Amino acid sequence: MYSFYQLALVGYIFSLVFFFINLFSAREFVRRIATFALLGSFVVHTVGFILNWAQYGHFPILGIKSSLSFVAWLLALIYLILFLRFGLTILGTFFTPLIVLLMLISRIVPGLAEPPPNVFKSFWLSLHIGLSLIGDGLLAVAFCAGIMYLVQERQIKRKKLTGILQRLPSLSFLDTLNYHALILGFMMLTLGLLTGALYAQWIKGRFWNWDPKEVWSVITWLVYAVLIHQRLTVGWRGRQAAWLSIIGFCFLLFTFLGVNYLLHSYHRFG
Amino acid sequence: MDTTIVLIGVNHKTAPVEIREKLGASKNAEEILLHLTQFSPLKEILFLSTCNRVEILFTSRMPKSGIEMVKKFLAEFNQVPLSQFESSLYIYQQAEAVQHLFRVASSLDSMVVGEPQILGQIKDAYRLALKHRTAGPILNRLLHKAFSVAKRIRTETKLAHHAVSVSYAAVEMAKKIFGHLEDKKILLIGAGEMAELAVQHLLNNGVESITVANRTLERAIELAERFKGKPISFEERIEALGTVDIVISSTGASHFVIHYEDVKQVMRKRRHKPIFFIDIAVPRDIDPEINQLDNAYVYDIDDLQSVVELNRAKREKEARKAERIVEEETIKFQRWLETLDVVPTIIALKHKLEEIRHKELNKTFSHLKHLSEEDKKAIYIMTEAMIKKILHDPIKFLKQKEDREKIEVYLDITRRLFNLDASEEMQDRGYHSKK
Numbered sequence: 001m002y003s004f005y006q007l008a009l010v011g012y013i014f015s016l017v018f019f020f021i022n023l024f025s026a027r028e029f030v031r032r033i034a035t036f037a038l039l040g041s042f043v044v045h046t047v048g049f050i051l052n053w054a055q056y057g058h059f060p061i062l063g064i065k066s067s068l069s070f071v072a073w074l075l076a077l078i079y080l081i082l083f084l085r086f087g088l089t090i091l092g093t094f095f096t097p098l099i100v101l102l103m104l105i106s107r108i109v110p111g112l113a114e115p116p117p118n119v120f121k122s123f124w125l126s127l128h129i130g131l132s133l134i135g136d137g138l139l140a141v142a143f144c145a146g147i148m149y150l151v152q153e154r155q156i157k158r159k160k161l162t163g164i165l166q167r168l169p170s171l172s173f174l175d176t177l178n179y180h181a182l183i184l185g186f187m188m189l190t191l192g193l194l195t196g197a198l199y200a201q202w203i204k205g206r207f208w209n210w211d212p213k214e215v216w217s218v219i220t221w222l223v224y225a226v227l228i229h230q231r232l233t234v235g236w237r238g239r240q241a242a243w244l245s246i247i248g249f250c251f252l253l254f255t256f257l258g259v260n261y262l263l264h265s266y267h268r269f270g
Numbered sequence: 271m272d273t274t275i276v277l278i279g280v281n282h283k284t285a286p287v288e289i290r291e292k293l294g295a296s297k298n299a300e301e302i303l304l305h306l307t308q309f310s311p312l313k314e315i316l317f318l319s320t321c322n323r324v325e326i327l328f329t330s331r332m333p334k335s336g337i338e339m340v341k342k343f344l345a346e347f348n349q350v351p352l353s354q355f356e357s358s359l360y361i362y363q364q365a366e367a368v369q370h371l372f373r374v375a376s377s378l379d380s381m382v383v384g385e386p387q388i389l390g391q392i393k394d395a396y397r398l399a400l401k402h403r404t405a406g407p408i409l410n411r412l413l414h415k416a417f418s419v420a421k422r423i424r425t426e427t428k429l430a431h432h433a434v435s436v437s438y439a440a441v442e443m444a445k446k447i448f449g450h451l452e453d454k455k456i457l458l459i460g461a462g463e464m465a466e467l468a469v470q471h472l473l474n475n476g477v478e479s480i481t482v483a484n485r486t487l488e489r490a491i492e493l494a495e496r497f498k499g500k501p502i503s504f505e506e507r508i509e510a511l512g513t514v515d516i517v518i519s520s521t522g523a524s525h526f527v528i529h530y531e532d533v534k535q536v537m538r539k540r541r542h543k544p545i546f547f548i549d550i551a552v553p554r555d556i557d558p559e560i561n562q563l564d565n566a567y568v569y570d571i572d573d574l575q576s577v578v579e580l581n582r583a584k585r586e587k588e589a590r591k592a593e594r595i596v597e598e599e600t601i602k603f604q605r606w607l608e609t610l611d612v613v614p615t616i617i618a619l620k621h622k623l624e625e626i627r628h629k630e631l632n633k634t635f636s637h638l639k640h641l642s643e644e645d646k647k648a649i650y651i652m653t654e655a656m657i658k659k660i661l662h663d664p665i666k667f668l669k670q671k672e673d674r675e676k677i678e679v680y681l682d683i684t685r686r687l688f689n690l691d692a693s694e695e696m697q698d699r700g701y702h703s704k705k
Contacts, residue, residue: 152446156446156447156567157567159569159573159576161577161580169449170445170446170448170449171446171447171448171449171544172447172448172449234541234542235540235541235542236542237541237542237543237565238542238544238565239564239565240542
């Protein structure tokens with residue numbers, strides 16, 4: 001299975017390189033190579049997942065390695081869906097770095113590959129982690145859209161019309177993508193937190209344990225809640241929304257990775 | 271091959287507008303086409319007339335007299351002395367005519383290179399030719415090829431992507447901000463040729479509504495009527511900022527007509543929906559500081575001009591690519607034209623049947639191993655004779671008709687019946703059935 005993940009990683013890197021070549025010299029065949037490399041890696045990645053699943057007997061998202069890899073897989077899936085729907089290859093330039101980064105971290109981080117102690121075999125736990133990871137993936141999309149928005153907005157404001165401007169999607173598209181990813185991601189994150197609390201109640205007898213991961217998760221959740229509130233009531237959009245989704249994502253990353261290695265938490269994987 | 275393709279015309283480069291409008295208003299295109307069919311030297315005819323060009327494309331066995339007749343007709347029909355426009359006429363024949371048509375169809379010959387309307391206008395002209403049956407095998411193929419060349423250039427180059435007039439540039443920037451313009455509202459402050467052109471482009475791109483503000487309400491009403499919009503008084507302009515998405519300003523005012531504070535206050539009311547200011551006025555109408563506000567974008571005439579300059583350089587590069595495609599396709603068409611003759615068609619026909627015969631003989635012989643050399647030879651001769659007999663009548667027919675008017679039709683049918691042209695080229699015929 002790990003050879004599958006490795007192969008997928010190589011493919012993602014390959015795709016990343018071509019998406020960057022595409023940024024500087026837009027050619028049909030470069031785009032095609034990049035997209036097919038991504039699609040191929042995604043298929044290989046999926047096969048790896050299925051094999052893992054068969055081996056462990058549960059969906060392989062319980063270890064840190066596999067959960068990072070799962071988020072990368074989700075991003076590739078979302079990119080492919082957006083590509084099919086809108087045909088925007090330029091998004092790949094912003095998605096692939098994140099995918100490659102997640103895959104690399106997933107390879108480097110210490111931790112057991114996939115610990116299958118009995119406690120993890122619970123459906124509720126899988127649901128808790130699964131929902132949270134899907135939320136993370138969608139919020140990563142909002143992050144990418146936010147960055148693209150800032151790049152595009154800067155070019156339009158400064159009237160510096162480089163080649164990238166021609167190929168980035170319109171501001172309104174990026175803002176809408178950011179909005180939808182944010183709303184969906186936030187819903188998933190919320191459900192992830194709720195199922196986690198229910199699971200804790202069931203296992204530990206308490207909804208809330210003052211675990212650092214829990215605290216940071218709630219902080220992250222609040223950051224996103226503020227953003228969504230501002231979007232919906234005050235009508236924040238564009239640059240402000242893009243910045244907040246980037247800040248929110250930094251919190252998310254810290255909660256996801258930092259807490260595991262810097263703070264002591266029973267949430268740590270493996 | 272005796273039939274020649276000829277193209278006579280004037281365009282915006284060779285003739286001033288006074289002459290172009292005299293030579294053919296698109297209203298009577300049908301009438302002109304019907305007149306042209308009266309001239310016997312002209313076989314297939316297409317008449318194209320737009321505001322930038324008047325062109326007559328025809329095939330003829332007597333191109334010289336055909337050209338003279340068309341010239342004379344243009345002068346008589348439009349009541350303009352030939353001497354007045356003869357020097358503006360261009361006359362292309364064969365490959366040159368083909369190349370010219372391909373260039374026109376792909377908008378390389380347009381005033382605004384890359385603008386897409388011309389292709390539609392050629393399609394209309396072709397439809398008219400089909401309606402009156404003035405398009406035969408050569409023009410049918412030529413026009414279909416022209417459409418596919420235009421399509422190829424549209425997909426393979428970015429010729430149409432680079433707006434090269436200020437008003438196009440304004441639309442392009444609006445699309446960068448809003449994506450599509452379908453549900454957008456515009457506000458026009460003042461008037462002026464460039465501003466009105468920008469409004470027209472925005473309307474062509476489907477904007478929802480337009481509001482017109484002018485110092486004199488009368489003028490506002492007049493403009494609003496023209497664009498099917500709503501007139502408002504000049505004082506109401508700030509209030510209107512609350513609801514519109516694109517503001518085009520072109521007044522003669524010596525100071526700003528929209529200030530930073532105005533927009534700053536209105537942004538809250540707009541719930542920070544983006545607003546795009548296009549300032550075409552000199553001196554400027556819109557405070558450039560407004561560009562510092564979130565979700566507000568200001569482009570003045572110089573900014574738009576720099577978009578145009580940037581695009582122009584890029585477009586020239588794309589145009590070179592497009593010219594190469596045109597040349598390539600012209601050569602391909604030329605090759606096809608050469609085959610549309612009796613001798614090459616007969617050769618191709620023989621070749622095709624011989625090929626089938628050999629293939630089938632090989633297949634049969636490999637199954638029937640027991641045949642002696644003598645048997646094989648007999649079968650060989652028998653099949654040869656069959657092919658000869660089958661071909662005898664068609665070949666005789668084609669040779670008899672060689673000098674007839676309709677020979678291209680027969681050749682075309684023969685080539686299609688036996689699929690003598692590469693299958694790649696046959697795909698272009700789809701236009702007929704879809705119509």
